[in-house]
Amino acid sequence: MANFFTDNPDLLFHLKHPLMKKIVALKERDFADKDKFDYAPMDFEDAMDSYEKVLEIVGEICGDIVAPNAEGVDAEGPKIVNNEVIYAKGTQENLDALVKAGLMGITLPRKYDGLNFPIVPYIMAADIVSRADAGFVNIWGLQDCAETINEFANEDQKARFLPRISNGETAAMDLTEPDAGSDLQAVQLKATFDEKKGKWFLNGVKRFITNGDGHVSLVLARSEAGTSDGRGLSMFIYDRNHKAVTIRRIENKMGIKGSPTCELVFKDAPAELVGDRKMGLIKYVMALMNGARLGIGAQSVGLCEAAYREAVNYANERKQFGKSIIDFPAVYEMIARMKAKLDAARTLLYETSRFVDVYKTYMHISEERALTKEERTEMKYYQKLADFFTPLLKGMSSEYSNQLAYDSLQIHGGSGFMKDYPIERIYRDARITTIYEGTTQLQVVAAIRGVTTGGYLERIREYEAMPLKPELHGYRRILIGMTEEYEKAVHTVVEKKDNEFIDFHARRLVEMAGNIIMGYLLVLDTEQEDRFRTSADIFIKMGRSENRGKAEYITNSTLDDLGFFKPVN
Amino acid sequence: MGLKIIVLAKQVPDTRNVGKDAMKADGTVNRAALPAIFNPEDLNALEQALRLKDIHKGSTVTLLTMGPGRAADIIREGLYRGADNGFLLTDRAFAGSDTLATSYALSCAIRKIKDYDLIIAGRQAIDGDTAQVGPQVAEKLGLPQITYAEDILSADKKKIVVKRRLERGVETVEAPFPCVITVNGSAASCRPRAAKLIMKYKHARTISERQNQSEDYIDLTADRPYLNIQEWSVNDIETDHQWLGLTGSPTKVKTIENVVFQAKESKVLSGTDAEIEELIKELIVNHTIG
Numbered sequence: 139m140a141n142f143f144t145d146n147p148d149l150l151f152h153l154k155h156p157l158m159k160k161i162v163a164l165k166e167r168d169f170a171d172k173d174k175f176d177y178a179p180m181d182f183e184d185a186m187d188s189y190e191k192v193l194e195i196v197g198e199i200c201g202d203i204v205a206p207n208a209e210g211v212d213a214e215g216p217k218i219v220n221n222e223v224i225y226a227k228g229t230q231e232n233l234d235a236l237v238k239a240g241l242m243g244i245t246l247p248r249k250y251d252g253l254n255f256p257i258v259p260y261i262m263a264a265d266i267v268s269r270a271d272a273g274f275v276n277i278w279g280l281q282d283c284a285e286t287i288n289e290f291a292n293e294d295q296k297a298r299f300l301p302r303i304s305n306g307e308t309a310a311m312d313l314t315e316p317d318a319g320s321d322l323q324a325v326q327l328k329a330t331f332d333e334k335k336g337k338w339f340l341n342g343v344k345r346f347i348t349n350g351d352g353h354v355s356l357v358l359a360r361s362e363a364g365t366s367d368g369r370g371l372s373m374f375i376y377d378r379n380h381k382a383v384t385i386r387r388i389e390n391k392m393g394i395k396g397s398p399t400c401e402l403v404f405k406d407a408p409a410e411l412v413g414d415r416k417m418g419l420i421k422y423v424m425a426l427m428n429g430a431r432l433g434i435g436a437q438s439v440g441l442c443e444a445a446y447r448e449a450v451n452y453a454n455e456r457k458q459f460g461k462s463i464i465d466f467p468a469v470y471e472m473i474a475r476m477k478a479k480l481d482a483a484r485t486l487l488y489e490t491s492r493f494v495d496v497y498k499t500y501m502h503i504s505e506e507r508a509l510t511k512e513e514r515t516e517m518k519y520y521q522k523l524a525d526f527f528t529p530l531l532k533g534m535s536s537e538y539s540n541q542l543a544y545d546s547l548q549i550h551g552g553s554g555f556m557k558d559y560p561i562e563r564i565y566r567d568a569r570i571t572t573i574y575e576g577t578t579q580l581q582v583v584a585a586i587r588g589v590t591t592g593g594y595l596e597r598i599r600e601y602e603a604m605p606l607k608p609e610l611h612g613y614r615r616i617l618i619g620m621t622e623e624y625e626k627a628v629h630t631v632v633e634k635k636d637n638e639f640i641d642f643h644a645r646r647l648v649e650m651a652g653n654i655i656m657g658y659l660l661v662l663d664t665e666q667e668d669r670f671r672t673s674a675d676i677f678i679k680m681g682r683s684e685n686r687g688k689a690e691y692i693t694n695s696t697l698d699d700l701g702f703f704k705p706v707n
Numbered sequence: 708m709g710l711k712i713i714v715l716a717k718q719v720p721d722t723r724n725v726g727k728d729a730m731k732a733d734g735t736v737n738r739a740a741l742p743a744i745f746n747p748e749d750l751n752a753l754e755q756a757l758r759l760k761d762i763h764k765g766s767t768v769t770l771l772t773m774g775p776g777r778a779a780d781i782i783r784e785g786l787y788r789g790a791d792n793g794f795l796l797t798d799r800a801f802a803g804s805d806t807l808a809t810s811y812a813l814s815c816a817i818r819k820i821k822d823y824d825l826i827i828a829g830r831q832a833i834d835g836d837t838a839q840v841g842p843q844v845a846e847k848l849g850l851p852q853i854t855y856a857e858d859i860l861s862a863d864k865k866k867i868v869v870k871r872r873l874e875r876g877v878e879t880v881e882a883p884f885p886c887v888i889t890v891n892g893s894a895a896s897c898r899p900r901a902a903k904l905i906m907k908y909k910h911a912r913t914i915s916e917r918q919n920q921s922e923d924y925i926d927l928t929a930d931r932p933y934l935n936i937q938e939w940s941v942n943d944i945e946t947d948h949q950w951l952g953l954t955g956s957p958t959k960v961k962t963i964e965n966v967v968f969q970a971k972e973s974k975v976l977s978g979t980d981a982e983i984e985e986l987i988k989e990l991i992v993n994h995t996i997g
Contacts, residue, residue, distance in 0.1 A: 177902075180925055180927075184925060191909060192905060238898045240901045499894045
């Protein structure tokens with residue numbers, strides 16, 4: 139009888155952020171659906187109450203079904219039977235419960251049987267599911283693909299595919315190939331248009347495809363013969379009912395073992411073009427990836443929550459030298475730092491989700507009517523923030539999930555190394571988060587623009603100007619100091635006017651910005667509720683010393699460093 | 708073939724969290740001191756009803772519960788899971804009912820509902836563990852009953868086929884409509900609340916709840932009659948008052964004690980008169996009864 143939503147008041151806190159008023163009003167088009175659908179909200183309070191009630195169902199299913207199933211799912215894993223992926227028993231139970239509860243098309247419009255929820259409550263559901271079983275969220279969370287179909291497919295395609303997903307069918311995004319991982323421009327799977335049949339057909343191989351046997355797949359393929367870069371790629375929908383794909387194998391992975399990672403062979407597989415030709419990678423995959431990266435942010439935060447809770451439980455239970463090990467400074471400091479990182483990652487997650495919410499909703503509204511000048515400005519403002527914050531979130535939260543899993547396992551001592559406690563699974567599950575949907579190194583490549591264009595600094599200045607209680611001014615002063623130090627470090631790197639030098643220090647700079655941003659967010663949370671004060675205090679102290687180290691490194695770095703580090707061929 | 712199904716459900720104190728003040732001086736349960744939940748086996752019963760509804764299009768599932776005003780939560784919980792409507796039987800006159808008075812009141816309410824094919828209830832409630840109300844309702848309505856049901860295997864126009872879970876095995880039986888079925892906890896657990904149904908029915912209220920504005924500021928019952936949870940008082944159903952509430956309840960609870968079973972072995976009797984007589988003697992001698 140556990141409920142992973144109600145047992146964690148931090149979630150409700152983030153759900154009730156003041157910006158939700160704007161988000162809900164936009165998403166509900168001023169509550170236009172209220173007389174058309176019996177489950178549409180009447181007003182803001184009604185909508186918020188619905189989110190809360192629905193998240194309570196998510197929390198209950200996760201606490202009572204998904205979490206208890208996690209161990210069995212990890213041991214059993216999926217298998218291929220007659221060219222079909224059969225999930226582990228527990229995975230199927232989890233999925234059945236979430237489908238019955240109607241939690242598959244959370245963000246989709248009501249006309250496609252969706253719940254028309256904003257991104258924030260959807261991401262919160264993903265946060266909760268990930269805490270219960272981080273591997274399972276990969277299957278459930280692929281409803282993200284529906285969001286991409288909703289954004290770019292035509293009306294006929296939306297009407298055919300979206301209700302299927304709302305009603306429980308799963309999805310997949312087929313991007314990676316043996317020779318196209320981080321570099322998706324190298325995708326080779328061929329899409330050819332058969333003039334006689336008036337249809338597209340796909341031929342080729344996809345690898346490392348999560349839930350590769352999903353009912354509805356988005357496939358990136360080369361539609362322009364003779365091209366070799368990203369401009370020759372288009373996006374297609376493949377429907378499993380065509381039975382034209384062979385599942386060659388399911389990978390044997392280190393973690394998230396319940397999630398089937400498939401190698402697929404497309405042989406004359408009929409497919410439908412989504413949107414415009416040649417925009418596959420440039421536009422659609424970018425949107426798909428941004429959604430997915432936000433999802434990995436939620437997965438990472440859920441993992442942080444799980445790792446933190448396991449650590450606290452064990453450290454309280456485990457007695458050595460006549461007392462609980464949590465009473466030793468070496469242990470309680472680790473735990474307090476874990477909590478600070480967890481709270482920091484979570485507040486960044488919901489800040490980013492709100493940015494995405496506002497701009498995406500404006501984008502959908504712009505298809506229905508022309509936006510006013512103010513609305514367009516606002517959309518651009520939030521889109522920019524979303525673009526800067528998404529890679530920052532994905533990069534930092536996924537690294538935190540690994541750090542927390544590592545520390546939590548360490549607190550378990552020898553027991554943590556055994557299969558007897560959930561932490562060893564959490565440790566393995568967390569490992570992928572810094573790798574897929576773009577490695578941390580690639581997130582830095584995306585995020586460094588926020589550093590060099592001054593995007594992060596602009597937002598930091600906005601945080602700086604937000605009102606604070608007098609007792610929190612001290613934190614602001616520290617953060618202002620950290621900001622000055624950051625600006626100086628950025629200047630030192632940029633003034634060398636050498637792109638390789640910027641790349642060399644990019645991660646340091648992005649993390650410096652991240653520490654300041656998360657520091658501010660935690661102080662602003664403390665402004666609302668005092669219980670975040672401990673985490674704000676610890677995180678800012680940690681961030682300050684970390685940033686000082688990075689600044690020191692940068693100050694003492696010259697172009698010659700590149701020569702020292704570079705491999706000698 | 709649409710079936711009209713009535714599910715009997717009870718709001719019970721969560722006896723998994725019993726504290727010191729769980730009992731009142733008069734020996735009845737102090738409901739205010741314990742969190743109120745949907746009786747677990749009644750959820751199993753609801754699931755069986757909903758499964759019939761899934762299979763037989765046009766079926767309806769109606770919840771019937773008796774209790775204080777807040778027992779309307781049980782109706783809402785049922786609506787969130789797929790029930791179509793519900794009745795709350797609530798009146799001071801029902802207070803203090805034992806199983807006999809409860810089953811009497813419920814059977815009177817069912818007579819008023821009138822049109823039904825099937826009544827499904829949980830085997831027993833966790834606050835009393837008597838397993839009497841379902842069978843008593845059947846007796847009072849003069850209906851056949853199937854107890855300890857684990858799975859409804861099939862239902863057609865004439866009869867229903869049910870698997871019963873007994874102490875040492877299973878038994879498949881059938882009964883004609885209308886009939887009463889009580890469902891075991893070993894049956895399939897109830898489906899989760901559905902997101903859309905929660906949003907559709909969360910403003911469902913009884914008239915008493917609507918009169919108390921603080922309960923919910925949104926009243927949509929004028930346009931959406933399904934949001935009205937029917938509330939019946941003693942005057943809404945035909946009863947003989949002497950069979951209701953405390954006066955209609957021969958059971959008097961003196962105290963409730965925690966009993967720890969110490970005997971480790973068990974005894975199985977075949978049920979001959981001699982054996983029963985022997986057992987009664989033994990129980991009188993060791994003061995278990997008498």
